[in-house]
Amino acid sequence: MTQATPRSRAIGDLVAIVPAGGVGSRLWPLSQPHRPKFLLDLLGTGSTLIQDTVTRLSELTDEVYIVTGARHADAVAEQVPTVPAERLIAEPSPRDSMAAIALAAAVVEHRRGPSVVGSFAADHVITEAEAFAEAVATAVEAARTGMIVTIGIEPTEPSSAFGYIRQGEPLAGVEGALQVVAFTEKPDAATAQTMLADGGYVWNAGMFVVRTDVLLGHLERLQPAIAAGARALAAAWDGPDRAEALERIWPTLTRIAIDHAIAEPVALEGGVAVVPASLGWHDIGDYDSLASMLTPSDDGVIAIGCAAPVGLVRSTGALVVGGTRPVAIVGLDDAVVVETDEALLVTTRQAAQAVKDAGAAVARD
Amino acid sequence: MTQATPRSRAIGDLVAIVPAGGVGSRLWPLSQPHRPKFLLDLLGTGSTLIQDTVTRLSELTDEVYIVTGARHADAVAEQVPTVPAERLIAEPSPRDSMAAIALAAAVVEHRRGPSVVGSFAADHVITEAEAFAEAVATAVEAARTGMIVTIGIEPTEPSSAFGYIRQGEPLAGVEGALQVVAFTEKPDAATAQTMLADGGYVWNAGMFVVRTDVLLGHLERLQPAIAAGARALAAAWDGPDRAEALERIWPTLTRIAIDHAIAEPVALEGGVAVVPASLGWHDIGDYDSLASMLTPSDDGVIAIGCAAPVGLVRSTGALVVGGTRPVAIVGLDDAVVVETDEALLVTTRQAAQAVKDAGAAVARD
Structure with missing residues (x-):
């Protein structure tokens, strides 16, 4: 146990991964390259977005990993002392979310064998902790069946700021989960209005729950260079060659978002499920x-x-x-x-x- | 000589009086009760409005008096070291412009006999120093004939921010001066437009040039309490009883502006002249x-x-x-x-x- 707080909603076997990147340039001058959004107490509550994120996840699991840029690693370690150094993964340079999540998943699998991981952005706000815990539990259940599972946000307005997920049939055997038909790009206002009226769409909040072997398996097919690189890095991670491996491999990894690399193509193959939920979720993009x-x-x-x-x-x-x-x-x-x-x-x-x-x-x- | 700068445009016998009052509340937070507008370097030129005013007047006369509130006397003395302490008149409390100018005029007359005084606000901007010197010289010439003389600003736009002066016939014997028919209140926009089209109006910039005996003579008729109070204060000013006299007399003086007390009624009697001029004059009232x-x-x-x-x-x-x-x-x-x-x-x-x-x-x- 590295947590001081007792976990009331622990979900067996889940490992959380928190990609902490993105400056949040529309929140200048609060957010700046040296002080990105996730390090800010944006709501003036006394805790920062990454602190709130880790607190929320620590209710669900003992194991929270953070992947962040090397220049922010010290600040993150200071803000979130409950995450031990061995679960704080510092990227030498930004290679987008697929490389970050793949590396963390590979390290987790290398350390403890195939596991269910959930990736949750460091700078999102979620006010309904109970509903979040329930959605994650459902997502973990669905992920155990071999699906990539995303938690979709029930739209509260016809926003054109988010991508949408088109929901299909209920997922057999997992109550509360649905097949994903497709991910869609951020719509214009009129299209968003139509989607909201249709009712079959939720917002894509970038939350993915998946077995490490499933994730790395899809990656081997779709982005083999990232899969091989992540596995090689994971093999070297806890030994003397980490720095050498990072220097050699990291800069070669393809820059691509997890949505484009995995979620969108696998959805078209029928391999993605969604758990729709109302979480009081906010991605505070601007003032x-x-x-x-x-x-x-x-x-x-x-x-x-x-x-x-x-x-x-x-x-x-x-x-x-x-x-x-x-x-x-x-x-x-x-x-x-x-x-x-x-x-x-x-x-x-x-x-x-x-x-x-x-x-x-x-x-x- | 208290001036370091040689005076190139000295006007024989003129004594300048600078009433330094008025917070300038529309220029908050630059101007505040403890730091009124006249103490500000409003244009960012490196000198404050009262410094510019004194510099401008020191070209015309050796004797510049300043009348200001007691709380600002130290700041004024610091900003304008060329004005000696004996010409810095500190008012215990604000009693409006008539009391301030009457006191200064009475002190001048008590010290040096009947003289021509000119009153010029501490916080106005005048960019055409040469034209200003010429206008003052003409005003002094007209004042010697026993008139109250104001310098009127040729309007550059139909402003409704200033009072206007209606000009009459040329003043006999003084080229450049005209009889004043009347002072008018700040007009509405339509009236201001009509006045500008008419051409017979100038702005009232509150600059008055007058013989001390003429000013105090009018005051004796129109505001006898102010006249008596100013003379009593002047008699005590350079002796041991100044503080006692100020404490006793000053709070009793009528609060009235020089325009209402003297300029407007005397104009109706035919006793006011105007020297119209283009001075690059600005009363910077707001941002x-x-x-x-x-x-x-x-x-x-x-x-x-x-x-x-x-x-x-x-x-x-x-x-x-x-x-x-x-x-x-x-x-x-x-x-x-x-x-x-x-x-x-x-x-x-x-x-x-x-x-x-x-x-x-x-x-x-």
């Missing part, structure tokens, strides 16, 4: 979605980590993050003001998507 | 008028006193004042961002007038 998750005070202000008052004059609604001085917003609706030690961002909720270009704009001079 | 005075860089940014880059993303035009960190403005046109050690203001040029309520909004909690 508009952050604000929409929080309840404003009576005067319309959402203040996160502000040490001084925020005052509105002829303004309705504002999101203010950080800062030590009073902030006054005058004649501006839905303003977003974000202060860090390094920079000040001024925008509106409507323009939140364009924040991705802000870092470059101030680095210009 | 919109500040921005309109300055030339943006190629990317549309006006940056004043910013230590780091300002970047615009999907935004046209911005005024950014102060701050040590990079500032990114995203999806917001004509943004105004002002940082001081005490507070952060976010607004737009369109909403600049409403900034007057910002200080109260953040002081609420």
